[in-house]
Each structure stands twice: as C-alpha cells, then as structure tokens.
Amino acid sequence: xxxLMLSWEYPPLLVGGLGRHVHALATTxxxxxxxxxxxxxHVPGALAEEYTxxxxxxxxxxxxxxxxxxxxxxxxxxxxxxxAALRACRTGRYDVVxxxxxxxxxxxxTLRDHLDVPLIATIHATESGRHQGxxxxxxxxxxxxxxxxxxxxxxxxxxxxxxMKREVTRLFDVPADRSDVVFNxxxxxxxxxxxxxxxxxxxxxxxxxxxxxxxxxLVYEKGVQNLLAAVPLLRERFPSLRVVVAxxxxxxxxxxxxxxxxxxxxxxxxGHELTALMGAxxxxxxxxxxxxxxxxxxxxAAAGTPVAVAHTGGLAEIVDDGLTxxxxxxxxxxxxxxxxxSVLADRDHARSLALRARLRVVDDxxxxxxxxxxxxxxxRARACDASQVSREAEKLLxxx
Numbered sequence: 260x261x262x263l264m265l266s267w268e269y270p271p272l273l274v275g276g277l278g279r280h281v282h283a284l285a286t287t288x289x290x291x292x293x294x295x296x297x298x299x300x301h302v303p304g305a306l307a308e309e310y311t312x313x314x315x316x317x318x319x320x321x322x323x324x325x326x327x328x329x330x331x332x333x334x335x336x337x338x339x340x341x342x343a344a345l346r347a348c349r350t351g352r353y354d355v356v357x358x359x360x361x362x363x364x365x366x367x368x369t370l371r372d373h374l375d376v377p378l379i380a381t382i383h384a385t386e387s388g389r390h391q392g393x394x395x396x397x398x399x400x401x402x403x404x405x406x407x408x409x410x411x412x413x414x415x416x417x418x419x420x421x422x423m424k425r426e427v428t429r430l431f432d433v434p435a436d437r438s439d440v441v442f443n444x445x446x447x448x449x450x451x452x453x454x455x456x457x458x459x460x461x462x463x464x465x466x467x468x469x470x471x472x473x474x475x476x477l478v479y480e481k482g483v484q485n486l487l488a489a490v491p492l493l494r495e496r497f498p499s500l501r502v503v504v505a506x507x508x509x510x511x512x513x514x515x516x517x518x519x520x521x522x523x524x525x526x527x528x529x530g531h532e533l534t535a536l537m538g539a540x541x542x543x544x545x546x547x548x549x550x551x552x553x554x555x556x557x558x559x560a561a562a563g564t565p566v567a568v569a570h571t572g573g574l575a576e577i578v579d580d581g582l583t584x585x586x587x588x589x590x591x592x593x594x595x596x597x598x599x600x601s602v603l604a605d606r607d608h609a610r611s612l613a614l615r616a617r618l619r620v621v622d623d624x625x626x627x628x629x630x631x632x633x634x635x636x637x638x639r640a641r642a643c644d645a646s647q648v649s650r651e652a653e654k655l656l657x658x659x
Contacts, residue, residue, distance in 0.1 A: 260637060261294040263353040263370065265340065265363040267333075269299035269316065273529065275476050276554045277383050280443055281359055287444075287630040289313030294351070298344040298366075300336065308347075319343035330398040337365035344370055355379055355637045361386075361402055364409040371412065377644035379636060380413035382406065382427055384551045389480050391549065407431045414640040417633070419443050419552040420573030426551075439636045442577070443554040444629035447621050450561035452538035456531055460539035464523060468499025469603045472540040474533055475555060477508030482546035482569060484510075488592035489599070490519045496600055505536060537562035541609070542602045548589050550574050556584070557624055560616035565609040567598045577624075583616035 264285055268278035281297065289295045290313060301307065301318040308317050319342070322335045344366060357379045358367035364380075371378040386402040387394060394400045410416050410431040416438040418424045424440050427433045452460075464470055471493075475481050483504060494500050501521055504514070505528040515524055528536060537543055543559035545568040552573035556566045560583070568574045569589035578584040585602055587594035602609045 260355070260634065261351060261353045262288060262296070262355055262357060262637070263344065263347070263374070264295060264297045264357045264359070265344065265367050265370075266297060266299050266359040267336065267362040269297055269318075271305060272300060272302040276443070276552075277359060280383070280554065283444055283446060283626050284630060284633060285314045286312045287626040288634070291627070291630060291634075293634070296347055296351070296353070298340060298347060300340075315347070317343050317347045328398055330401055333362050334365070337363065340366040341369050345373065348374060355640060357381070357637075358409065358413070359383065361405045361409055364405050364412075367409065368412045377414040377637075377640040378412055379415050379417060379640050380409050381417040381419075382410065382423065383419065384423075384549075385426060385430060387430055388426060388549050388551065389478075391480070403430075414643050415439060415636055417441050417636055420576050422572045422576065423551045439632075439639075441629060441632045441636065442624060443552050443557070444626040445554065445557045445561050445620050445624045446626055447561040447617065450534055450537065450558050452531065452534040452562060456535035457538040460532075460535040464501055464503050464525075464536065465539065466499060466501050468501055469497050469541040470501050470503065470539060471542045471544055471599060471603075472503045472505065472536050473544050473546070474505040474528065474536070475545075477504070477506050477511040477514060479510055480547065480549040481510075482548045482589060483514055484517070485548075485590055485592045485595055486544055486546045487514065487518050487522060489596040490521060492593065492596035493600060493603075494519075494521060497603055500603075503536060503540075505533060534562060537564050540564050542567055542599050544595070544599060545569060545574060546589070546595060547571060547574065553577060557616075557620050560584070560613065561620045563613050563617055565602050565612040566616065567595070567602060569595075578616075582612070583619055584612055 266281040268274050270282050285295045285297050296315040298317045301320040305318055319339045322339045353374055355377055356370050359381050360383050386399055394403055410433050416433050424438050503523050503525050505525045507527045537559045543564045543566045545556045547569050550572040556568050559566050566584040568578050568586055570586040571589040580586040585598040587598040
C-alpha cells in the first residue's frame with residue numbers, strides 16, 4: 260500500500276508524543292513493505308527531502324504567520340504543507356491520506372480531493388479535552404470546529420483508547436462504527452538504557468535518596484502542579500527524596516516558582532538522556548488531568564521502571580492498579596503521595612510491578628502489531644470509499 264502521512268512534527272523535530280508516534284508508525288509500515296511518505300514541518304539542519312529508515316520524508320518550510328497565536332500559525336503552515344505534498348504527489352500514486360490531528364486538517368482535505376483517495380484521521384487529543392471541557396476563547400472554539408470538520412471529512416477516525424472513542428463520539432458525533440481504537444505502540448528495546456547511562460543519571464539526579472521523575476510538555480493538563488504539591492508529603496516519609504521534571508512548555512515558569520525543595524527542572528531531554536532518567540528512577544509518575552492515552556507510562560515501563568499514574572483517560576486502560584503499576588485519582592496530591600509512597604516503601608513489590616508491566620508492553624503494545632491494525636483500518640477505509648463511489652454512481656445512473 261502507498262501511504263501519504265501528514266504530521267506537524269517528525270524527527271528530528273519533536274514537541275510531544277505525536278512525533279514519536281508518527282515516526283514509529285511510518286518506519287514500521289515501511290519495514291513491513293508499504294510505501295510511506297511523510298510530509299511534515301521543516302527544521303533547521305534537516306534536508307528538505309530524504310529517504311530515511313525506509314520512509315520518504317518531505318519537510319515543508321514555514322510561511323510567515325500573521326500573528327503569534329497557534330491558530331494563525333497552523334493555517335499558514337497548512338498552505339506550505341499542501342504545496343510540499345502536491346509536489347511529492349507528482350512522482351507517485353497514493354492509496355490513502357492519513358492525517359494526524361487538526362494541525363494538518365486543511366492540507367489533508369485538499370489532498371483527499373486532489374488525489375481522490377480516502378482520508379483517515381487520527382485524533383490524538385481534543386481542544387475540549389485539553390481544557391477540561393471549557394473552550395474559553397475564539398481560537399479554542401475555532402480549533403474545536405476544525406477537529407469536528409476533520410472527523411466529518413475522514414472516512415474513518417482512529418483514536419488511541421476507548422476513552423477517546425467516547426470523546427469523539429460525544430463531541431463530534433462520530434458514529435461508533437466509523438471510529439477505530441488502535442493503541443499507541445512502544446519499541447521496548449529502544450527504552451532499555453545502558454547500565455552506565457543509568458548509573459550516570461542516578462549520580463546526577465538522585466543524591467542519597469529515592470528518585471521519582473516525570474517527562475512531558477509542561478502544560479496545565481499534565482498535572483505536574485499536583486506532583487509538586489505531593490512532594491512535601493513524600494519527603495516526610497522519604498526526607499532525601501529527589502524529583503526530576505523533564506520537559507518544557509508554557510507552564511514551566513509557574514511550576515518552577517512554586518516548586519518545593521528537592522525538585523529539579525531538567526528541561527527537554529531527548530533520546531538516551533530521557534531513557535537513562537527513566538531507568539534511573541525508582542518510580543515514574545504520570546499525574547495527568549487529561550490524558551487520551553499515556554504513551555510515556557508505557558515507555559517508562561519498557562525502561563523497567565515502576566509507574567504511578569492518574570486513573571483517567573487512556574491511562575486507566577493501560578495500567579492495572581496493583582498489577583502493572585499503581586493508580587490514584589487525578590487532581591489529588593495526597594492520593595498521589597500515597598500511591599508513590601507504596602512503590603518506594605516496598606522494593607520487591609515495585610520490581611514485580613515493573614516486570615509485569617514490561618512484559619505487557621512487549622506482548623500488547625509492540626509496533627508491528629499496532630501497524631498491522633492500522634493497515635486494517637486503511638483497508639476498511641478503502642472499502643467504504645469504494646462502496647460510497649459505487650452508490651453515488653448508481654444514483655447518477657438512476658437519475659438519467
């Protein structure tokens with residue numbers, strides 16, 4: 260199958276989990292024998308076009324954006340993305356267009372019409388969900404409208420959890436039989452850090468006490484403020500406890516100003532640095548208020564680290580409390596401290612949690628399986644699209 264994939268981030272440009280997801284999906288599909296083209300955003304130092312890891316990657320430079328807000332930037336970005344994709348289409352035919360999130364919606368619909376092929380949309384998160392159901396400004400409401408439009412334009416909608424399936428059904432009236440749950444995948448080998456790297460991270464961050472960590476974009480819905488609120492409670496039991504917050508984002512300044520003693524803000528960590536931090540940690544915490552899936556919890560599990568996660572969204576579907584991790588109610592620092600404390604206080608229990616979690620990652624979330632499920636969605640989309648064309652042709656003939 261020949262697949263045209265659109266994403267606003269792709270290595271070496273990584274902002275969050277979406278770019279890692281698209282990269283892993285594209286390379287796994289290519290390894291399985293499919294032709295994959297990814298059209299994405301340009302990053303300084305990268306080639307405008309290249310074949311890498313079996314994937315043709317087209318990188319579109321940004322157009323000047325009128326204004327600084329995300330919506331204006333996205334609308335202008337879609338123009339340059341469309342032009343780059345149309346140039347790519349001169350040298351091949353495609354069977355499907357696969358769009359990742361609202362940021363590429365306009366380009367995706369244009370290419371669907373230009374190529375006359377089915378459009379599949381993966382909705383990784385929603386604007387409503389990111390704001391706990393509140394759309395405070397005009398830009399938020401516009402993004403919500405673009406998400407609905409993309410779902411309407413797609414033959415099939417992929418979501419990463421049953422939680423997200425319910426959300427797109429409720430928000431955008433997507434029929435349940437037109438959406439498909441395909442979990443995110445994890446390359447378990449990629450998240451196993453070298454022992455020396457783990458030792459170095461431990462020496463750098465842990466000091467004399469237990470180490471807990473978080474990594475992600477620093478925005479309100481990730482719930483880092485609740486982790487920070489739990490730190491004094493944890494330090495009452497574990498006085499030498501250290502906490503590392505890795506990542507960056509608009510909420511970082513507020514978090515740093517309100518951080519208690521024992522917390523280090525490490526900034527964005529990529530590649531081996533993040534893997535080493537996870538491997539060096541005694542517990543990895545995902546305190547999200549809103550989390551469509553929670554891929555980072557599986558990445559930490561793949562690194563061999565016990566996880567404590569908020570019982571919300573997709574996290575509630577991938578972590579079994581007391582079996583593959585521990586859970587706590589979202590937005591509850593006291594419950595977070597109790598859950599993390601139970602891991603830190605019983606190392607044998609922590610090791611058994613980590614072992615069972617890693618085995619589940621290998622069995623249930625491996626990328627070849629996830630890619631195969633995605634191809635099955637593509638096939639359903641093509642079949643639905645062909646049936647729709649046939650019905651429209653029959654209507655036209657009947658009208659003659």
